[in-house]
Amino acid sequence: SILFGQRFEYGDKDFLNMKESLQSLISDQQTVSLVHFMPWLQYLPGDFFNAKKLFSNSNKLLSLISMFIDRKKRDVSDIMDIDNFIDAYMIEKNKQDKACLSTYLDEDSLK
Structure with a gap:
């Protein structure tokens, strides 16, 4: 509420999406750090190091933050x-x- 100027209810869809994305980003950070040191690993088929999942969640989180900024602008x-x-x-x-x-x-x- 300090960042966005509104209080979220526990069942709020935006709040739940943001919470899920943040939890996933934090839990997958350790395995993805390997991709930062060896960028070619992201081009392997599949998602062994959760890099694609991390990028997807970070994009989802950024779009949610952009939505809140546009509302407050x-x-x-x-x-x-x-x-x-x-x-x-x-x-x-x-x-x-x-x-x-x-x-x-x-x-x-x-x-």
């Missing part, structure tokens, strides 16, 4: 009550843009 220049990380990030990005300062704050970094 709005003009935050007049908001005084900051209740989540996305609002705080967008307000700081707008401040940097208005001051014409060089910054790494952009929407891709938020995702």
Whole structure:
């Protein structure tokens, strides 16, 4: 709720998908690290090292996060009550843009 500004119910489909993807990413991380050191292993038939599963779950998680960011995206220049990380990030990005300062704050970094 701190990141997205909303509370999730236990039966919420988005919450369950996010939870499942995170659990899978954490549990498969150890076996996939071998693919990082030897990238050619990902081209073997099958999914012996769970690399394809990891990439699928990370893409699913990124699409869920993008969906939440798109829902929250709005003009935050007049908001005084900051209740989540996305609002705080967008307000700081707008401040940097208005001051014409060089910054790494952009929407891709938020995702």
